Amino acid sequence: MTDIPQPAPDPRRQRRRQQQWLAELAGGARNAQRTAAVAVCLSGALLVVQAGAIAWLIHAVLVARRGLPELAPVFLLLALVLVARSGLGALAQKAAGEVADAARLALREQVYRRLLDKGPLWLRRQRTGELGELVLAHGDAIEGYYAGFQPVRIEVAVVPVLIVLAVAWVDWVVALLLLFTAPLAPVFMMLVGWGAEAAGREQLQELARMGGHFADRIKGLGLLRLYGRGETELAGIAAAAEGVRVRSMKVLRIAFLSSTVLEFFASVSVAMVALYLGLSYLGLMSLHASVPTLATGMFCLLLAPEFYAPMRRLAAHYHDRANALAAAAEVERLLQDADAAPSPPEEAPAAAVAAPEPPRSAPLARVEALVLRPQGAGHDVLSGFSLTVAAGERVALAGPSGSGKSTLLEALAGWLPPRGGRIVLRDGVRVGYAGQRPYLFHGSIADNLRLADPGASTARLQAVAEAAQVMRFAAPLPRGLDTVIGERGFGLSGGEARRIGLARLLLRDPDLLLLDEPTAFLDPQTEADLLHALAGFAGGRAIVMATHSPAALRWADRVATLPGAPAAPATEGRA
Structure with a gap:
């Protein structure tokens, strides 16, 4: 009888399960997550106010020729906005750091608890260096996800929408240009993300293998020296380190490629907005009943780069998401049997097999x-x-x-x-x-x-x-x-x-x-x-x-x- 081939796991279902696992890790820091999200959104809203104040000041000085007393209230407003945005940014970073710390602690507690459940007999057969990577390299991999990727993801979902609405209120053509060029970024990031996740998983696997290899050699250092195997093992460590270097460079190449291409699309889009406004001021293009004012043009030009800035930051942190998903896959792989029947640790009360409770007069x-x-x-x-x-x-x-x-x-x-x-x-x-x-x-x-x-x-x-x-x-x-x-x-x-x-x-x-x-x-x-x-x-x-x-x-x-x-x-x- 031939074995029936098992269906291959659904990558989308695995990714959803890994994302759910990452969300559960940060379950103990919900308040910090909400604080970071609110701070990011408020900072984005104040960005629109900041651009409006700067555009009004430029128009007032160069076109309206207003005096300093008339400009003082707007200067004061601009200063308050800058201070508020700085404070909100610091608050968002602090809250995101608390979320990352809580998630990393939850990961270590979860791994430690599941390793305890496996029992000492199972642990004797494992490479302690590789298991150590579960709470070291894998913990560091998920830190960037919570401290970097998640706040920027919220920013991408909120700030560009606020900017488009504000720009559409003063010039619908610029708003259309932003809307038509915006989909290029997420499509490209999705394509790059698949490769980044695979490369990140390979890097974490290589780190785990090297960690196990190095820890085992450190433990047996005396024996290796006794049998004259020191130089050979040094060559093996060098080969393992080279493998880590190659895979790390692959991850960096993908990250730099993602950022570079997104920067290119953002620059082209901003150039299109500048070209439209320039042609309008020169009288070579007329899509409105009147030429846009200098304040309108400056407002749109100031917000156009900020429309793509969250996406650029998301691209810079997108490899953090890939590394976190890769870490989730590695934890699942190394502890895939962790739900087996638990065994108590040394010197703990235990019953080897569930059985009816005997009376006090029965044997011990x-x-x-x-x-x-x-x-x-x-x-x-x-x-x-x-x-x-x-x-x-x-x-x-x-x-x-x-x-x-x-x-x-x-x-x-x-x-x-x-x-x-x-x-x-x-x-x-x-x-x-x-x-x-x-x-x-x-x-x-x-x-x-x-x-x-x-x-x-x-x-x-x-x-x-x-x-x-x-x-x-x-x-x-x-x-x-x-x-x-x-x-x-x-x-x-x-x-x-x-x-x-x-x-x-x-x-x-x-x-x-x-x-x-x-x-x-x-x-x-x-x-x-x-x-x-x-x-x-x-x-x-x-x-x-x-x-x-x-x-x-x-x-x-x-x-x-x-x-x-x-x-x-x-x-x-x-x-």
Whole structure:
């Protein structure tokens, strides 16, 4: 059977959806949008008053020979109009900037929320540099749309209409000339806009690829130097930068072409108005009963360039619209699966599968006929697995690497949806997970611990650090828990990073602790001290621990051997 080809997406429908998305981003700044629109419209109306005042003054001085006392009120009016227009322009820019800031913040919140919904397992498979571009380059791309394109679009819709009405009141011929030449600009901009949007999308894609490439190389800089790949990677970065340069120049060429051609049409149109008035004054053309006055001619000549000025500004900002639409398309492409079933973040209460709430006397957690497959794997690692965990019980998961211990913990944490069976948690149970690779941020050890509880006291931090054996390596440091560590725990060993992750989990104080190899890379004495402190600190909380350690298996109340795994060592009583 052959696959039925899927219909190609409708570009117009996609563009409408992207425009709607851009409008929703600025939904929190409606008042600022209205302020910018009103300021732009009032400034356009005052432009007509300004041109009328200048034309009257020229006529009064050169033709009517009026004295300065008669001109003073008009000069005062002109000064007030100029000050008012300057203030309205500043107000419009300020309001448009507030709209851009609100939209950029909404974009970052939306992207961050959807990335959280994807969960840590999905994020592990992504290029962080490319995802970072969603809130950096893409945020900058939409800023010009709100701060530049949108105010000018309102100006194009209002100001030329006011100018045509004002000009038609004094000379209908000039108004007709403006009306007949006006459609040339939007038609040309529409044609250029298609190319600008495609070029902008290619540029953003190249920026995202380069961002991901560069960020990945920075993270692996030590490894690249170790294997002598530095020069090769420099050549790759140079090639990626060249790709960005080429596509950026393409976008600039289109933007300059749009502005140049529009300037040409505007200049020709203004020249036609000047030619008509000149021929009328020379007596070579007579379309009126009388020759237009100097005030009429100056009024029309002053407003003719202003009729096309908003369109020229729109052309200058039209690439901002193209870049914003391209950014919307890129966000949609990179997060096209973001509406999938959400997974809670680390150390958050979760239920892996929706199920009826069990009574308080029921086990803390129950796994029934579970079928699990890790993300990206081609086969199931667990099938038909069942397990119950009572409150206060310590359960060790035994089995060789690849038997599904970590996958089971991820499913209990709510990160991985089962392919079959179900996981039932008692109502209100808080679940905490400490994985093999806890993420540590650049900052002090205390800052990394306080991610679980920002208001935790120093004594509380000290207690969980003692229980997780963090103080064993932190106490000798000059600043103790205030010692600064690098991104992803740079400067710490794997075992030290895991102990910080465990301390952070203990600070969260969950009801069910999920621990993935917490004693790996520890010497026997440190491991014994950690298990002893963990038993005392956990109290009545349940613990499910994936481990290969014989000491940890003996420490547990019960050992759950995963299907296919060799028999576990005999268990003993609590330490």
